Each structure stands twice: as structure tokens, then as C-alpha cells.
Amino acid sequence: MKQKKIKIIINGRKIETNEGKTILEAARENKIEIPALCFHSDLKVKANCRICTVEIKGIKGLQTACSTEAKKGMEIITDSPKISKARKINLELIFSQHTEECDDCVWDFNCQILKLAKKYKAEITRFADRKKDYPLYRFGPSIDFDNTKCIICRNCAEVCPVDFLEIKNKGAEIQITPSKDKNKDCIYCGQCVTHCPVGAIEGVGEFEDIEKPLQEKDKIVVAQFAPSIRTSIGEEFGLPYGEIVTEKLAAGIKKLGFDKVFDVSFGADFTTMEESEELIEKLAKKENLPIMTACCPAWVKFIEFYYPEFIPNLTSVRSPQIILGGLIKTYWAEKHNIDPKKIVVVSIMPCVAKKYEITRKEFNLNGLRPVDYVLTTRELAYLLIKNKINFKTIKPQLPDAPLGVASGAGVIYGVSGGVMESALRTAYEKMTGKKLLKIDFKKIRGMEGIKKAEIKINGSKIKVGAISGIKNAKNILEELKRNPQSYDYLEVMACPGGCIGGGGQPVPTDAKIRAERAKSLYKIDLKKEVRLAHQNPALQKIYKEFLNSKEKIHSICHTEYKYKKRIKT
């Protein structure tokens, strides 16, 4: 349907926009900046913070740009002494709810409220901080929520897919609190972190613990970075959204003092191998269908806690970081004659749930965790900045061989649909014995939360679905309860768009930014010589030399799941 155009005037400038747009949307499309805090394009308009107020000719009082629809002929002023005064005072009131801890904040150099305070000359200490004694909460090993910083914009409560964050009380006593309901638990997706405009929610250890891994005495410290980081971390250094920085990243990590830098995408290639195997087997036996991916620890926790009846559907295959961590402490250690106890594995992840995943005891190998630390994209960036490593000018360097040489399939793990596409590429060739000509599975690409397709292999149709966002996943699980045959294979990622929209990614993150990060991952894949996991020579070598028995494969690459009780917050 074609949208009707309307004409409005903003600050004297004639502007054409689509009917139905808000003033804020119309202004931003035309590069007219109106500040807004509680507004996030992923979420509903709430109009709580009152920072985006503007003047509209003929209407009494200031109006919020986020919630007011632009109407034909409207004359809008976005800056005036009156507007500035209102923004100044409301900012001062916002600061009175926000205990500043600027050197330890996910917004660090990009803090919106500080920038606004400067612009509108707000006295940030005009009113005493009234929340100094408010509680701090920790959700498992993943998320810290500091209520002394919360400005009650409610983004977190809205974005939380399991309604774990609740709005309690009213008036000045209003607070966001973790639910007391024992039937609810945080799944650590971290969307609250990336949707909080003031850094009240962050990953555990962010940023006070970032130096710990490098302070380990007499250890060999190995870094492995996740697929999606290579197209997002540049943003922290002012590079454009989605800029591909794989080799700068590897160089930066090396410069920090890590002994080796490997690529989690290489671990992903093993996940693909094992998962495609399992897919083929289960499709043949028609057993526990649909088979569901389990690379996303927030999704796994969601199933274990909220939908344990689907535990048998989860693939037993471990996530890429766990497999690669395991290979580092076994295969690689043996090869270089290093005591695995002396190896510290640090994952750089777009995710705070990965901080939880590494604590799962089922993954331990000879009493050792495959991965010792998880740093978020933000944490690594902060560490680089702190060490004055100039990311823009650093000399690119390849990740270390052999555990740093991944296929294109391993790289697209970072975007929703990528895990499934990788597995299908390999499964196709294994099932048909033919070369896959059309490598791209376009129907399961894109930023939609639910992507469905029917894939024909050997004459039979496989019904697949690539889902991102737990709210979408919930709908699919309910559909499966009604009709268990509706899918054969499901990929689920907790975060919108997959890991490129993860809770450990740089802020801000929104739909446009996620799309840029995703586009670049596909670009990397397209340029790779090896685009199918099973064709990766480094991987073939490891299967031949090391993963050559069922037991070994099982101990490194597979796991099991069970119903989880609520963890105390």
C-alpha cells in the first residue's frame, strides 16, 4: 500500500513525510535532531522522559515529539528558549535519580544524558541524588542492575521477553524490580542492557573485572572472538556501523598481551558438523522433531526453565565457544605440550548470557572449564581504549592458525538464520552426495523475527524456521504445542537479529544498526574461499587426528540439558 505524503514545517524548513509518522520520526529522517531518552525504535512510544518536547504552532504547551503524530501543515519548532529551559530542568530532575559512576558505564564516552546536560547547561547536581540507597541486583553470573541509576524510562521492563523486570509502586516510590514470582527467572539475554539509556544495567564485571584474565600469573592466555564481533566492535572507535574489522580486532587483542587469538567461527564449524549429523539422523528416524539449535545460552535457559517439555528437542551439540575452548584445552594443549591447567581461555562475546554459559558444569573437561572468562564486545573495546591501543590505525593481523581459520559458514553464525544455513549447507552435501550450487539460503536471511522456509533435499521437504527474539520463540513453541508437525528444524536466537543484536554489543543498538552488522557478516562469507564447514581443511585435520572416536567427539562437542530451578537474585 502506498503511503500518503504530507507536508509539514520544522524550524522553518518545509519537509515531506509519510502520513502517520510522529514528529520525532519525521525530524530524524530529515537529520533534524530532537533529543529523546525513553524513545527506542525497537519499543513502543511511552513519552515518559519528556525530553523530546517541541512547540507546535496553535497548540498550547509543549508537546512530546515522540508521541505526537505529524499532521498536514503542522508548524513545529524543535529549539527555543522555552524548549531549552524545559529540557534543562527535566534533565536536572533526571540526574537527581541517577547516581553518576561515569568511568564504569556501558555508555562511557557516548553518554547521552551528559551530552544533553552540556548542551542545555543543566546543573547535574542541582538536586541531591535521591536514589543513593536503592538496591543493586545481580541476575545469575550475567547481569547487574543498579537501581541507583535508574530513571524509570521502563525500556528494560518492556524489552524483557519473560517479564522478569516489573514496575512496582507508584509516584516517587516507583521502581523497576526483579520479579518475586518463583515461576519467572532471568534468561540473561541482556536486551535490558542495550535498551537502557543510562547504563543502569550492565554485564557482570563490566568494567571492573576486565583486566583479570591478563593478570593471571604464569598462564598462557588465549583469546577467542565470536563471529558477530568483527562487524560491531569498530563502532566503539567511531567507525561506521557494520564496518568489517576482523584483522584489526585480532591485532588489537594480540597487542593487549594475549598469547594467542583464535576465532570462535572455527568452533562454529564443528558445531555445524555435529549439528548437521544430528539433523540427518533425526530426520531419518523422525525422532524428537523439530530439532532445535542450542548455541544461544539464553534460549537454552528459556527452554530449561519455561518449556522443559521441549528439552529433548534441543540439539546436544555444544555452542561454538565451548567446543573451541574444549579443543584449546585438549587438542591444542597436547599438540604444544602445554598443561591444560596453565591455559586461560577468554571469549570475546556479543553476549552477557555467555558469561552464564561458561559456568555450566556439564561442559567441564577433566575438571576444567573449557572457557575461563567471557568479555563482552564493550568490555574488550574498553580494555583497548584503556590501554591506548588505537584501533583505527592498528596494523591488521590474521588470527592464529589453525584454530583461527574458519569457513564462511562459521562467520554467519553471528546473524539470525546463520547457524541453520551453515548446517543446511553441510547437510545438503552429506545427504545428496552432490555439490551445493546455491550456497545462499535467502529465505532464512533478513531481520524479521520469524523466517519460515521449506527446503528440498533428496526430494523431501524440510520445514524450517529461523527465529530471533524470545517473544517470537514463545509463539512458535505454542504453535508447536498445537501442531507438533509444523517444523522439522528450528534455529532460535534470543536477541533480535541474532548475536549482532546481542546484549553484549555496543550501545546504541537498533534495527538499522543490526541490519548493517548483519550485512557485513554475509559479505565476509561471500568472500571466503571455503564457505562450507566440512570443507574447512583445518577442521578435517582435527577430525582425522583427534576427534576420531565417538567418545572424544562426545566429550568435546556434545552435552545434555535439564530443568533449571530459579536462581536467587
Next chain:
Amino acid sequence: MKLSSRQIINKIKKSRLVGMGGAGFPTGLKWEIVKNAKANQKYIICNASEGEPDVFKDGYLLENYPQEVIEGIKIALSVFENSFAYIYLRKDYYQRFKNKLEKLIKGLPIVLFKETGGYLCGEETTLIESIEGQREEPRIRPPFPCRKGLFNCPTLINNAETFYYVAKVIENKYEQTRFYCLSGDLKKPGIYEMPLSFTIKKILEETGNFPEFDFFVQAGGGASGEILTSRELGRPVNGSGAIIVYNLKKTKPILLMKKWINFYFEQNCGKCVPCREGIYRIKELLDKNKIDKEILDDLLFILEETSFCALGKNVTLPFKSLIEKIYK
């Protein structure tokens, strides 16, 4: 002779009846918008939330003229096809009038609803959220309740007094009057039905309440009403029709301000920054008995200009008028 729906609406329009809840929107027009809205289901809500201090006319009407109020709702039910009505009652009104009202609504598509929150529930969209079982907070408008209200259906919300007068209009007995709530330092406080055109001065005189001492009044409501000196009484009363008389010598303005701010502090929902934080800070100033004029002015400014709903916007007028005219 039975009137058609259109005839009823036209009759209300001609009567020039306006809403008695405070905002004064033309009743006939409101009915027409709801009538014209296309939907399979419509709702009617009689608002008897009446939460502002010194306003007690709805309680008086439910006590003395419940059949007329119900008659007004019945007229609305006849005008809007497939409609269902709620009578939204302040908690104590619910207790007091439940039995009486239940007898009167027996067999009708009307239910009583006990208020879940406080003063803010009198605000139309908050009232809707309350019935829907949500947090008692205002919604973004538009959409307006007349088009998308309760459960997203077109919803007519009128004050109990408005329904009372609708019944009078249809009976041809409406004479441009309203119910005034008189209270404060006066001899004969209470409810008086008098012409809309009466000035405050005339109302006080006619009821034998015009003070002999120096005084000022708050007109409209006991929290949001404007402060007027004894020389400013040549005007009618707006808002919910309350007149509160204060003895100038015996009244401490700071205590009055404290009374107001405590009310707003208790009743604000906490949704928007200016109202939640602004009221908190005004209370803080008053609690210290030290009024920093610059800060107070700033807070009243953002409350009036940027509050989400009328609760916050209405804080400013009583404070400003009191400070300007009495407190100085």
C-alpha cells in the same frame, strides 16, 4: 413519543450541556462522536471516581438522585447499539451505594466497578486502564476514548452529574444549572444546585455564605482550583464546581501548599519525569519550610508545560495564584 437516537443527541446538543467532570467538553458532541464511531461493541462509563479534595457532588447525587443518574445511563444505552455500561465508583461510594444501585440496575447491561486506585482514576484513560486491570496510569492520546477506549472500543465517559442532567434534558427539565460544593470557612457548607451563569459572589450571597471577614477562595477543586481574592469573584466557577472559602487571617498559606503537595505526592502515578520528580522536589522544599523561589518557579514551569497528563499540569495554577496573590 419515543425519541430516536439522533433526536436524543440533537436534544442534548441544543441544551448546551457540557461535561461536569471538570474539562467541560460539550456532551452532545461527545455522544455524537461515539455514535458515529463504527464498532460492534461500545462502552459507556459513568465516572463517579470523584477524587479531588472538597468535591463531593457525585456522592450527593448517588445518595439523593440515583434513579436520575441511572436514567441518564439508560438513555446512553438506548442511543448506542450493542453497548454495555460501567458505573465507576470511588471505593467508599461503592461501599455506601452498592446495594441501592444494584437494585436500580437489575436486569440492565450495567455493572458497578470499584475503583482500584486514587484521584488519577478520574482521568478518563486512567479509568479505562483501571477497568482493564492495568496499572492506573494515563494513556497517550490520541486515540481518544470516544473512538478507541475500553478494550479498544468506542467509549462514552461522562461524569455522574452529566448523566443526571442528560436525564433532565430528555425530560425537558434542564435549566442550565449545576451542583456547587461549598466548603471551608463558611456558615452553611454543602451542595447547592444553581444556575451555571451565577458568579462566585452571587453563589456565596444566595446561599447566605458571603463572609464578613477578610477571605479568599479556591474555585474549581480543592487541589487544582485557582486562588481568587474577594475582589475577583465576579466570575463563574470552572472545573468540578467547588468553592472553598479561606479566612485570610486564620489561613497559613504554607500549610495550604503542603496540603496540596501531599495530595499530589500521594496521587501521582510516577509515569513521567516532571510530575514524579517535580512534585517530589516541591514537597522537599515545603517540608523544609524553605521556599527557594527560583527552584519552585522552574518546577512549576515544567509541570505545567511538560507533564504527561492533567494531574501534573494542574499543579501549577493553585500554587502560582496563591503565591502571587496571598503568600507573596
